[in-house]
Amino acid sequence: MTRPRPLRADAERSVRAILEAAEQVLARDPAASMEQIAEAAGVARATVHRRFATRQALLDAMATDVVRQLDTLIDEGRPETAPPMVALHRITAGVLRLKLAWPFAMASSMDPTSPMADGQRRIADRCEDLMRRARDHGLLAPTADLTWTRQVYYALLGEAAHATTEHDPDALATLVLDTLLHGLGPKSE
Amino acid sequence: MTRPRPLRADAERSVRAILEAAEQVLARDPAASMEQIAEAAGVARATVHRRFATRQALLDAMATDVVRQLDTLIDEGRPETAPPMVALHRITAGVLRLKLAWPFAMASSMDPTSPMADGQRRIADRCEDLMRRARDHGLLAPTADLTWTRQVYYALLGEAAHATTEHDPDALATLVLDTLLHGLGPKSE
């Protein structure tokens, strides 16, 4: 699963360059060829195949990478111990940062046919756990459906990453959570 | 742009079968081949190419079809004259019906590289006009950003179409609009 043997420094550099180039190119055109990725990475196509045996292997590596970052990011948000609103804001801002930097990898890791599907399911479960805590703390309506809540939360994250005016992760996180909790209706209901 | 000459009945039947088969097949796998689409439609691959010169032409036809349905659906919702909440609910339910029946076509018509991009922009404008009316009527907060509001609305429509428990367009529309306006927080804020 992991590297059978450690890579040399130049090979490691190639791996990084390819992963980052793939993100750039595939975000623009998900059907882009290995050739285009290689060119963007500044390496020969053969080298891409040396580091990633198949196209699928490259895509999997991107998804794995981003899911790992997501995992540590959630850990650091202390979703089980910190006040729900604090954890929510920290995690939301972190996810937005990731989404802004790795939009393609983030999107492809959500694909249920991806080998990271169980990783995403685990993350979704942790997300729903946090939502449950938020509900218990009175942050969400007692009647709120946790699955729907998480769906809406994911959707808002996706839209916020596409926002045209604002690009600061913290400001966007505030917008996302405010919208999630209060909607867009008037304050005096 | 439109048909230079009227199609015979059997040809018209083929067109319909191909469009519906394409929706079924492409929703499952967006990279599915013309061969798979032809098989699902119960026609020969050559026939698909006779009705739609290129793959792109088929995709365009699907997008055009769904955008036209979207247009009439919005017209029938009377977004300029009916009470905003009524129009919103009617249109929302209609869009959800379309999304449930033509998920792939609806998604692909949103693609900005699609030739229907201007059609979608026009629809987005009408949507924002309706949002503006809703805001003027006090349905939305006076500070609500109309672009963000529309983005959130679109996202909620997308998620509602993927909802697992509920599949009735009207119930889903209620859920979408309630979430849009009030969020998921507790009632007493």
Added chain:
DNA sequence: GTGAAATGATACATAAGTGTTGCAGTTAGC
């Protein structure tokens, strides 16, 4: 410095999809 690892360049084999054409048989329209 020496050897192993990595790279670029090039060529090759393979596979798959796309779009076209010709022809024989059928189907719809008048």
Added chain:
DNA sequence: GCTAACTGCAACACTTATGTATCATTTCAC
């Protein structure tokens, strides 16, 4: 019923991407 349109089937040419292999050259690790 006659004609033109349509279809299935098969073959074809063309394009494109993928993955592999070879070899000379460069770069890293020790």
